[in-house]
Amino acid sequence: MNYRHILVALELEEESKALIDRAVYLAKLTDAQISFVYIDGSHGEIYPELIDLKQTPDEHPFGEHAVEQILAFEAHSPLAIKQILVGTGDLAEKLKDTVAEHNIDLLICGHHHDFWSKIVSHSKHLIDKSPVDILVVPI
Structure with a gap:
Protein backbone atom coordinates (compact mmCIF):
# COMPACT_ATOMS: atom_id res chain seq x y z
CA MET A 1 0.00 0.00 0.00
CA ASN A 2 1.21 3.50 -0.76
CA TYR A 3 0.59 5.50 2.40
CA ARG A 4 0.14 9.26 2.05
CA HIS A 5 -0.28 10.44 5.67
CA ILE A 6 1.09 8.60 8.69
CA LEU A 7 -0.12 9.38 12.22
CA VAL A 8 2.22 8.48 15.10
CA ALA A 9 0.54 7.97 18.48
CA LEU A 10 3.06 9.29 20.99
CA GLU A 11 3.54 8.63 24.66
CA LEU A 12 5.73 10.94 26.69
CA GLU A 13 8.49 8.34 26.88
CA GLU A 14 11.79 7.89 25.07
CA GLU A 15 10.38 4.75 23.44
CA SER A 16 8.26 7.01 21.21
CA LYS A 17 11.43 7.74 19.23
CA ALA A 18 11.27 4.16 17.91
CA LEU A 19 7.80 4.91 16.55
CA ILE A 20 9.01 8.11 14.95
CA ASP A 21 11.95 6.30 13.37
CA ARG A 22 9.57 3.71 11.90
CA ALA A 23 7.29 6.45 10.55
CA VAL A 24 10.25 8.26 8.97
CA TYR A 25 11.41 5.04 7.32
CA LEU A 53 0.24 22.61 18.34
CA LYS A 54 1.76 23.77 15.06
CA GLN A 55 -1.19 26.10 14.37
CA THR A 56 -1.90 27.17 17.95
CA PRO A 57 1.30 26.70 20.00
CA ASP A 58 -0.03 28.68 22.97
CA GLU A 59 -3.28 26.72 23.23
CA HIS A 60 -3.00 23.25 24.74
CA PRO A 61 -4.85 21.27 27.39
CA PHE A 62 -1.89 20.35 29.61
CA GLY A 63 1.37 21.60 31.12
CA GLU A 64 4.40 23.12 29.47
CA HIS A 65 6.60 20.13 30.32
CA ALA A 66 4.42 17.83 28.18
CA VAL A 67 4.53 20.31 25.30
CA GLU A 68 8.33 20.52 25.57
CA GLN A 69 8.58 16.73 25.39
CA ILE A 70 6.34 16.60 22.32
CA LEU A 71 8.34 19.32 20.59
CA ALA A 72 11.53 17.38 21.37
CA PHE A 73 10.00 14.43 19.50
CA GLU A 74 9.38 16.74 16.55
CA ALA A 75 13.05 17.78 16.64
CA HIS A 76 14.02 14.07 16.63
CA SER A 77 12.45 13.56 13.20
CA PRO A 78 14.64 14.33 10.19
CA LEU A 79 11.44 14.87 8.17
CA ALA A 80 9.02 17.74 8.64
CA ILE A 81 6.03 16.99 10.86
CA LYS A 82 2.79 18.21 9.29
CA GLN A 83 0.64 18.40 12.43
CA ILE A 84 0.98 17.78 16.13
CA LEU A 85 -2.47 16.97 17.43
CA VAL A 86 -2.95 17.00 21.20
CA GLY A 87 -5.91 16.54 23.48
CA THR A 88 -7.43 14.69 26.37
CA GLY A 89 -9.61 11.63 26.65
CA ASP A 90 -9.35 8.38 24.69
CA LEU A 91 -7.49 8.24 21.37
CA ALA A 92 -9.51 5.25 20.15
CA GLU A 93 -12.73 7.21 20.61
CA LYS A 94 -11.35 10.21 18.69
CA LEU A 95 -9.67 8.14 15.99
CA LYS A 96 -12.47 7.87 13.43
CA ASP A 97 -13.04 11.62 13.18
CA THR A 98 -9.33 12.43 13.32
CA VAL A 99 -8.50 9.99 10.53
CA ALA A 100 -11.24 11.35 8.29
CA GLU A 101 -10.53 15.02 9.01
CA HIS A 102 -6.78 14.77 8.39
CA ASN A 103 -6.76 12.08 5.66
CA ILE A 104 -4.71 9.64 7.72
CA ASP A 105 -4.16 6.23 6.15
CA LEU A 106 -1.72 4.61 8.61
CA LEU A 107 -1.55 4.77 12.40
CA ILE A 108 1.67 3.79 14.16
CA CYS A 109 1.50 2.98 17.85
CA GLY A 110 3.65 1.16 20.36
CA HIS A 111 2.99 -1.84 22.52
CA HIS A 112 4.87 -2.60 25.73
CA HIS A 113 5.68 -6.19 26.59
CA ASP A 114 5.21 -5.90 30.31
CA PHE A 115 2.88 -7.17 33.01
CA TRP A 116 0.38 -4.28 32.80
CA SER A 117 0.12 -4.48 29.01
CA LYS A 118 -0.97 -8.09 29.32
CA ILE A 119 -3.84 -6.98 31.54
CA VAL A 120 -4.79 -3.68 29.85
CA SER A 121 -3.68 -3.26 26.25
CA HIS A 122 -4.19 0.20 24.74
CA SER A 123 -3.04 -1.18 21.38
CA LYS A 124 -5.88 -3.71 21.26
CA HIS A 125 -8.38 -0.96 22.00
CA LEU A 126 -6.98 1.10 19.09
CA ILE A 127 -7.04 -1.90 16.77
CA ASP A 128 -10.69 -2.56 17.58
CA LYS A 129 -11.66 1.05 16.73
CA SER A 130 -9.29 1.98 13.90
CA PRO A 131 -10.73 2.68 10.44
CA VAL A 132 -7.21 2.55 8.90
CA ASP A 133 -4.18 0.27 8.87
CA ILE A 134 -2.20 0.11 12.10
CA LEU A 135 1.43 -0.70 12.60
CA VAL A 136 1.97 -1.85 16.19
CA VAL A 137 5.64 -1.57 17.12
CA PRO A 138 6.86 -3.63 20.10
CA ILE A 139 8.68 -1.42 22.61
Whole structure:
Protein backbone atom coordinates (compact mmCIF):
# COMPACT_ATOMS: atom_id res chain seq x y z
CA MET A 1 0.00 0.00 0.00
CA ASN A 2 1.21 3.50 -0.76
CA TYR A 3 0.59 5.50 2.40
CA ARG A 4 0.14 9.26 2.05
CA HIS A 5 -0.28 10.44 5.67
CA ILE A 6 1.09 8.60 8.69
CA LEU A 7 -0.12 9.38 12.22
CA VAL A 8 2.22 8.48 15.10
CA ALA A 9 0.54 7.97 18.48
CA LEU A 10 3.06 9.29 20.99
CA GLU A 11 3.54 8.63 24.66
CA LEU A 12 5.73 10.94 26.69
CA GLU A 13 8.49 8.34 26.88
CA GLU A 14 11.79 7.89 25.07
CA GLU A 15 10.38 4.75 23.44
CA SER A 16 8.26 7.01 21.21
CA LYS A 17 11.43 7.74 19.23
CA ALA A 18 11.27 4.16 17.91
CA LEU A 19 7.80 4.91 16.55
CA ILE A 20 9.01 8.11 14.95
CA ASP A 21 11.95 6.30 13.37
CA ARG A 22 9.57 3.71 11.90
CA ALA A 23 7.29 6.45 10.55
CA VAL A 24 10.25 8.26 8.97
CA TYR A 25 11.41 5.04 7.32
CA LEU A 26 7.96 4.37 5.84
CA ALA A 27 7.42 8.00 4.87
CA LYS A 28 10.65 8.01 2.89
CA LEU A 29 9.59 4.83 1.07
CA THR A 30 6.14 6.12 0.17
CA ASP A 31 6.67 9.90 0.10
CA ALA A 32 4.13 10.25 2.91
CA GLN A 33 3.57 13.06 5.37
CA ILE A 34 3.91 12.46 9.11
CA SER A 35 1.79 13.85 11.91
CA PHE A 36 1.86 13.20 15.64
CA VAL A 37 -0.97 12.70 18.09
CA TYR A 38 -0.72 12.76 21.87
CA ILE A 39 -3.76 12.18 24.04
CA ASP A 40 -3.49 12.67 27.80
CA GLY A 41 -5.96 10.17 29.16
CA SER A 42 -5.12 10.77 32.82
CA HIS A 43 -7.66 13.57 33.30
CA GLY A 44 -10.57 12.25 31.27
CA GLU A 45 -12.26 14.22 28.51
CA ILE A 46 -11.45 17.80 29.52
CA TYR A 47 -11.19 19.11 25.96
CA PRO A 48 -13.37 17.35 23.37
CA GLU A 49 -11.43 18.65 20.35
CA LEU A 50 -7.86 17.94 19.31
CA ILE A 51 -5.62 20.99 19.02
CA ASP A 52 -2.82 21.31 16.47
CA LEU A 53 0.24 22.61 18.34
CA LYS A 54 1.76 23.77 15.06
CA GLN A 55 -1.19 26.10 14.37
CA THR A 56 -1.90 27.17 17.95
CA PRO A 57 1.30 26.70 20.00
CA ASP A 58 -0.03 28.68 22.97
CA GLU A 59 -3.28 26.72 23.23
CA HIS A 60 -3.00 23.25 24.74
CA PRO A 61 -4.85 21.27 27.39
CA PHE A 62 -1.89 20.35 29.61
CA GLY A 63 1.37 21.60 31.12
CA GLU A 64 4.40 23.12 29.47
CA HIS A 65 6.60 20.13 30.32
CA ALA A 66 4.42 17.83 28.18
CA VAL A 67 4.53 20.31 25.30
CA GLU A 68 8.33 20.52 25.57
CA GLN A 69 8.58 16.73 25.39
CA ILE A 70 6.34 16.60 22.32
CA LEU A 71 8.34 19.32 20.59
CA ALA A 72 11.53 17.38 21.37
CA PHE A 73 10.00 14.43 19.50
CA GLU A 74 9.38 16.74 16.55
CA ALA A 75 13.05 17.78 16.64
CA HIS A 76 14.02 14.07 16.63
CA SER A 77 12.45 13.56 13.20
CA PRO A 78 14.64 14.33 10.19
CA LEU A 79 11.44 14.87 8.17
CA ALA A 80 9.02 17.74 8.64
CA ILE A 81 6.03 16.99 10.86
CA LYS A 82 2.79 18.21 9.29
CA GLN A 83 0.64 18.40 12.43
CA ILE A 84 0.98 17.78 16.13
CA LEU A 85 -2.47 16.97 17.43
CA VAL A 86 -2.95 17.00 21.20
CA GLY A 87 -5.91 16.54 23.48
CA THR A 88 -7.43 14.69 26.37
CA GLY A 89 -9.61 11.63 26.65
CA ASP A 90 -9.35 8.38 24.69
CA LEU A 91 -7.49 8.24 21.37
CA ALA A 92 -9.51 5.25 20.15
CA GLU A 93 -12.73 7.21 20.61
CA LYS A 94 -11.35 10.21 18.69
CA LEU A 95 -9.67 8.14 15.99
CA LYS A 96 -12.47 7.87 13.43
CA ASP A 97 -13.04 11.62 13.18
CA THR A 98 -9.33 12.43 13.32
CA VAL A 99 -8.50 9.99 10.53
CA ALA A 100 -11.24 11.35 8.29
CA GLU A 101 -10.53 15.02 9.01
CA HIS A 102 -6.78 14.77 8.39
CA ASN A 103 -6.76 12.08 5.66
CA ILE A 104 -4.71 9.64 7.72
CA ASP A 105 -4.16 6.23 6.15
CA LEU A 106 -1.72 4.61 8.61
CA LEU A 107 -1.55 4.77 12.40
CA ILE A 108 1.67 3.79 14.16
CA CYS A 109 1.50 2.98 17.85
CA GLY A 110 3.65 1.16 20.36
CA HIS A 111 2.99 -1.84 22.52
CA HIS A 112 4.87 -2.60 25.73
CA HIS A 113 5.68 -6.19 26.59
CA ASP A 114 5.21 -5.90 30.31
CA PHE A 115 2.88 -7.17 33.01
CA TRP A 116 0.38 -4.28 32.80
CA SER A 117 0.12 -4.48 29.01
CA LYS A 118 -0.97 -8.09 29.32
CA ILE A 119 -3.84 -6.98 31.54
CA VAL A 120 -4.79 -3.68 29.85
CA SER A 121 -3.68 -3.26 26.25
CA HIS A 122 -4.19 0.20 24.74
CA SER A 123 -3.04 -1.18 21.38
CA LYS A 124 -5.88 -3.71 21.26
CA HIS A 125 -8.38 -0.96 22.00
CA LEU A 126 -6.98 1.10 19.09
CA ILE A 127 -7.04 -1.90 16.77
CA ASP A 128 -10.69 -2.56 17.58
CA LYS A 129 -11.66 1.05 16.73
CA SER A 130 -9.29 1.98 13.90
CA PRO A 131 -10.73 2.68 10.44
CA VAL A 132 -7.21 2.55 8.90
CA ASP A 133 -4.18 0.27 8.87
CA ILE A 134 -2.20 0.11 12.10
CA LEU A 135 1.43 -0.70 12.60
CA VAL A 136 1.97 -1.85 16.19
CA VAL A 137 5.64 -1.57 17.12
CA PRO A 138 6.86 -3.63 20.10
CA ILE A 139 8.68 -1.42 22.61
